[in-house]
Amino acid sequence: MPAEAAPSKPKAQKVSKDELLAFYRDMLMIRRFEERAGQLYGMGLIGGFCHLYIGQEAVVVGLQAAMKPGDQVITGYRDHGHMLACGMDPKGVMAELTGRAGGYSRGKGGSMHMFSIEKAFYGGHGIVGAQVSLGAGLAFANAYRGDGKVALVYFGDGAANQGQVYESFNMAALWKLPVVFVVENNQYAMGTSVARASSETHLHRRGASFNIPGEEVDGMDVLAVREAGKKAIAHARGGKGPVLLEMKTYRYRGHSMSDPAKYRTKEEVDAMKEHHDPIDSVKKRLIDLGYADEEGLKAIDREVRAVVADAAQFAQDSPEPDSSELLTDVLIDA
Amino acid sequence: MPKKSYRQAINEAIRMEMRRDPSVIVLGEDVAGGQGGTGGVGKVGNIFGVLAGLYDEFGPERVLDTPISESAIIGAAGGAAMTGLRPVAEIMFADFVGVCFDQIYNQAAKFRYMFGGKAKTPLVIRTTIGAGFRAGAQHSQTLHPLFTMVPGLKVVMPTNAYDAKGLMIEAIRDDDPVIYMESKLLYDAEDEVPDEAYRVPFGEANIVRTGKHVTVVGMGLMLTRAKAVAGELAKAGIDCEVIDPRTTSPFDEDTIIESVEKTGRLVIVDESPPRCSLASDISSIVVEKAFKALKAPIRKVTCPHTPVPFAPNLEDEFMPNPRRIEEAIREVLA
Ligand SMILES: Cc1ncc(C[n+]2csc(CCOP(=O)(O)OP(=O)(O)O)c2C)c(N)n1
Ligand SMILES: [Mg+2]
Numbered sequence: 001m002p003a004e005a006a007p008s009k010p011k012a013q014k015v016s017k018d019e020l021l022a023f024y025r026d027m028l029m030i031r032r033f034e035e036r037a038g039q040l041y042g043m044g045l046i047g048g049f050c051h052l053y054i055g056q057e058a059v060v061v062g063l064q065a066a067m068k069p070g071d072q073v074i075t076g077y078r079d080h081g082h083m084l085a086c087g088m089d090p091k092g093v094m095a096e097l098t099g100r101a102g103g104y105s106r107g108k109g110g111s112m113h114m115f116s117i118e119k120a121f122y123g124g125h126g127i128v129g130a131q132v133s134l135g136a137g138l139a140f141a142n143a144y145r146g147d148g149k150v151a152l153v154y155f156g157d158g159a160a161n162q163g164q165v166y167e168s169f170n171m172a173a174l175w176k177l178p179v180v181f182v183v184e185n186n187q188y189a190m191g192t193s194v195a196r197a198s199s200e201t202h203l204h205r206r207g208a209s210f211n212i213p214g215e216e217v218d219g220m221d222v223l224a225v226r227e228a229g230k231k232a233i234a235h236a237r238g239g240k241g242p243v244l245l246e247m248k249t250y251r252y253r254g255h256s257m258s259d260p261a262k263y264r265t266k267e268e269v270d271a272m273k274e275h276h277d278p279i280d281s282v283k284k285r286l287i288d289l290g291y292a293d294e295e296g297l298k299a300i301d302r303e304v305r306a307v308v309a310d311a312a313q314f315a316q317d318s319p320e321p322d323s324s325e326l327l328t329d330v331l332i333d334a
Numbered sequence: 335m336p337k338k339s340y341r342q343a344i345n346e347a348i349r350m351e352m353r354r355d356p357s358v359i360v361l362g363e364d365v366a367g368g369q370g371g372t373g374g375v376g377k378v379g380n381i382f383g384v385l386a387g388l389y390d391e392f393g394p395e396r397v398l399d400t401p402i403s404e405s406a407i408i409g410a411a412g413g414a415a416m417t418g419l420r421p422v423a424e425i426m427f428a429d430f431v432g433v434c435f436d437q438i439y440n441q442a443a444k445f446r447y448m449f450g451g452k453a454k455t456p457l458v459i460r461t462t463i464g465a466g467f468r469a470g471a472q473h474s475q476t477l478h479p480l481f482t483m484v485p486g487l488k489v490v491m492p493t494n495a496y497d498a499k500g501l502m503i504e505a506i507r508d509d510d511p512v513i514y515m516e517s518k519l520l521y522d523a524e525d526e527v528p529d530e531a532y533r534v535p536f537g538e539a540n541i542v543r544t545g546k547h548v549t550v551v552g553m554g555l556m557l558t559r560a561k562a563v564a565g566e567l568a569k570a571g572i573d574c575e576v577i578d579p580r581t582t583s584p585f586d587e588d589t590i591i592e593s594v595e596k597t598g599r600l601v602i603v604d605e606s607p608p609r610c611s612l613a614s615d616i617s618s619i620v621v622e623k624a625f626k627a628l629k630a631p632i633r634k635v636t637c638p639h640t641p642v643p644f645a646p647n648l649e650d651e652f653m654p655n656p657r658r659i660e661e662a663i664r665e666v667l668a
Binding site for chain 2: 047048049096099100105107108109110111112113125126127128129130158159161162163164189190191192196197198262263320321323325326327330
């Protein structure tokens with residue numbers, strides 16, 4: 001792969017009816033889950049920080065479709081979508097948001113901090129950039145064991161300015177580690193736009209001085225994402241070292257639930273929703289190709305809403321963690 | 335005298351110093367509040383609104399939104415300070431100092447001594463501390479013990495708006511690196527704050543309430559809680575002397591020792607795990623210097639030796655709360 005590949009061309013890609021329907025369903029699941037989480041937050045059932053993934057769904061869904069079982073995922077705090085894409089149980093995720101015993105971290109972690117070895121999801125990290133070094137470590141372990149696994153390491157455009165990201169790039173390239181670095185460029189880090197924080201705004205070029213090939217991808221197009229993911233993962237799995245994918249995407253909501261997002265215009269947000277929505281475009285494709293009709297898609301939505309409603313109910317019914325939990329899990333419990 | 339919030343008091347102090355002295359600059363993540371996005375100039379002024387309006391008054395040369403690069407923020411601030419600028423740098427949450435701690439404890443803190451008294455580093459690092467925000471393990475710590483144990487740093491933890499202003503002015507005019515820790519849960523707390531500039535000196539404790547039965551020491555939010563409990567206990571005839579050290583480094587030992595010599599009893603309320611902490615430090619000072627005055631064992635009301643839990647019920651139990659403070663006071667009096 002050249003260091004400066006052209007963006008993947010979405011139109012040329014082949015996709016089966018089942019694949020396209022699965023993309024639709026999986027992206028919708030994330031969107032409905034996040035909408036519900038936002039509601040629970042508004043009702044006071046979720047507190048603290050809650051970072052929604054709405055708008056970015058195509059990134060994790062497309063990449064997950066390019067992965068093989070066993071490949072790992074690690075990310076920051078905007079992590080609900082990644083967990084659902086990995087196949088984690090929406091009930092356990094939602095119950096962690098409400099801080100209940102039935103949550104993935106038994107209520108001790110919260111929205112930003114969940115983990116599942118079974119689903120190869122390695123967290124849920126709150127210190128911006130730290131997951132990139134940890135992700136290089138996942139890949140190191142894969143190489144050491146020779147088990148053929150690839151680590152997908154997600155971080156934001158803001159995180160791309162942390163020094164440890166580049167220390168990790170260098171090591172990963174030096175040791176040809178099986179890792180795909182995925183920068184989810186949603187154009188803002190809290191209230192600071194990429195242009196105001198980065199001297200090189202084409203973030204896929206950030207690997208060039210480490211000889212890491214980089215590619216810019218339309219992160220609102222799930223097929224383009226999958227295609228780029230397949231190539232990158234094959235490259236990494238083939239022993240050629242890391243790849244850097246820059247997913248051009250957008251978050252519709254504020255940085256977290258408490259952010260009114262005054263640093264951008266309503267027109268800017270509306271234009272993204274109107275013309276680039278990842279779910280709408282798959283919906284249109286399904287209909288144009290005759291793979292589904294409005295009625296069929298509504299049925300999928302009902303199904304998804306039912307799953308999310310169950311998760312929300314579970315998250316409210318699950319008990320608070322027992323107070324003894326305060327003192328356990330600090331180290332191995334005797 | 336006008337009433338102002340803790341948040342306003344800090345803002346006013348920085349603003350007045352910036353007007354007085356062109357060498358004072360402000361830098362950090364989102365400190366201008368995302369101005370320059372397509373939404374135009376924001377008035378946010380950091381995520382807690384503490385710096386609101388500074389960008390409008392002093393412009394982009396003196397109020398700088400930085401990339402998310404804590405090492406470079408503090409390194410650059412330290413370097414600029416060596417030349418005589420007076421940077422007021424922000425680390426959004428104290429938890430994030432992990433990313434830049436080297437620049438604090440190996441660099442800024444060492445210069446004066448290591449360079450034989452030739453270098454000075456008039457640097458202020460503002461950061462926010464404390465649990466109770468439902469923000470989980472990586473956004474809730476206090477960490478003042480970490481800074482207090484480093485020779486070459488001054489460490490400030492204001493409890494009320496009056497002190498917040500006077501201590502900030504003192505911090506900016508001070509020629510040493512100062513860590514200024516703001517209690518998130520106190521931002522809205524109001525107090526009488528003069529409009530003019532004034533200084534609150536470092537290393538001078540404030541006797542918040544005089545009493546004869548027991549000495550109670552606390553800082554920041556914990557002092558507020560201790561004071562409230564003391565007010566309640568006064569109705570039951572228990573007369574607490576409440577002391578706010580204001581700064582942990584330099585530290586006013588004398589005021590506490592004199593108080594314990596009078597009361598013979600000591601309760602220390604400290605929001606941090608109990609080991610190698612401010613509470614254990616005060617306890618050891620008193621045992622060493624006022625042992626004979628003690629009529630009962632010292633009691634420390636601290637967090638448990640655990641990370642900060644997310645679940646609201648666990649977090650409330652994690653923090654020293656009024657019930658535990660009252661129990662400790664009654665115990666030393668029993
Ligand atoms: C080391 C560190 N610095 C700052 C923060 C505060 N913070 C949390 S998210 C964020 C913005 C990150 O933006 P980006 O990497 O673009 O990810 P996005 O939120 O857009 O998904 C900041 C500054 C943090 N959590 N950790
Ligand atoms: Mg971003």
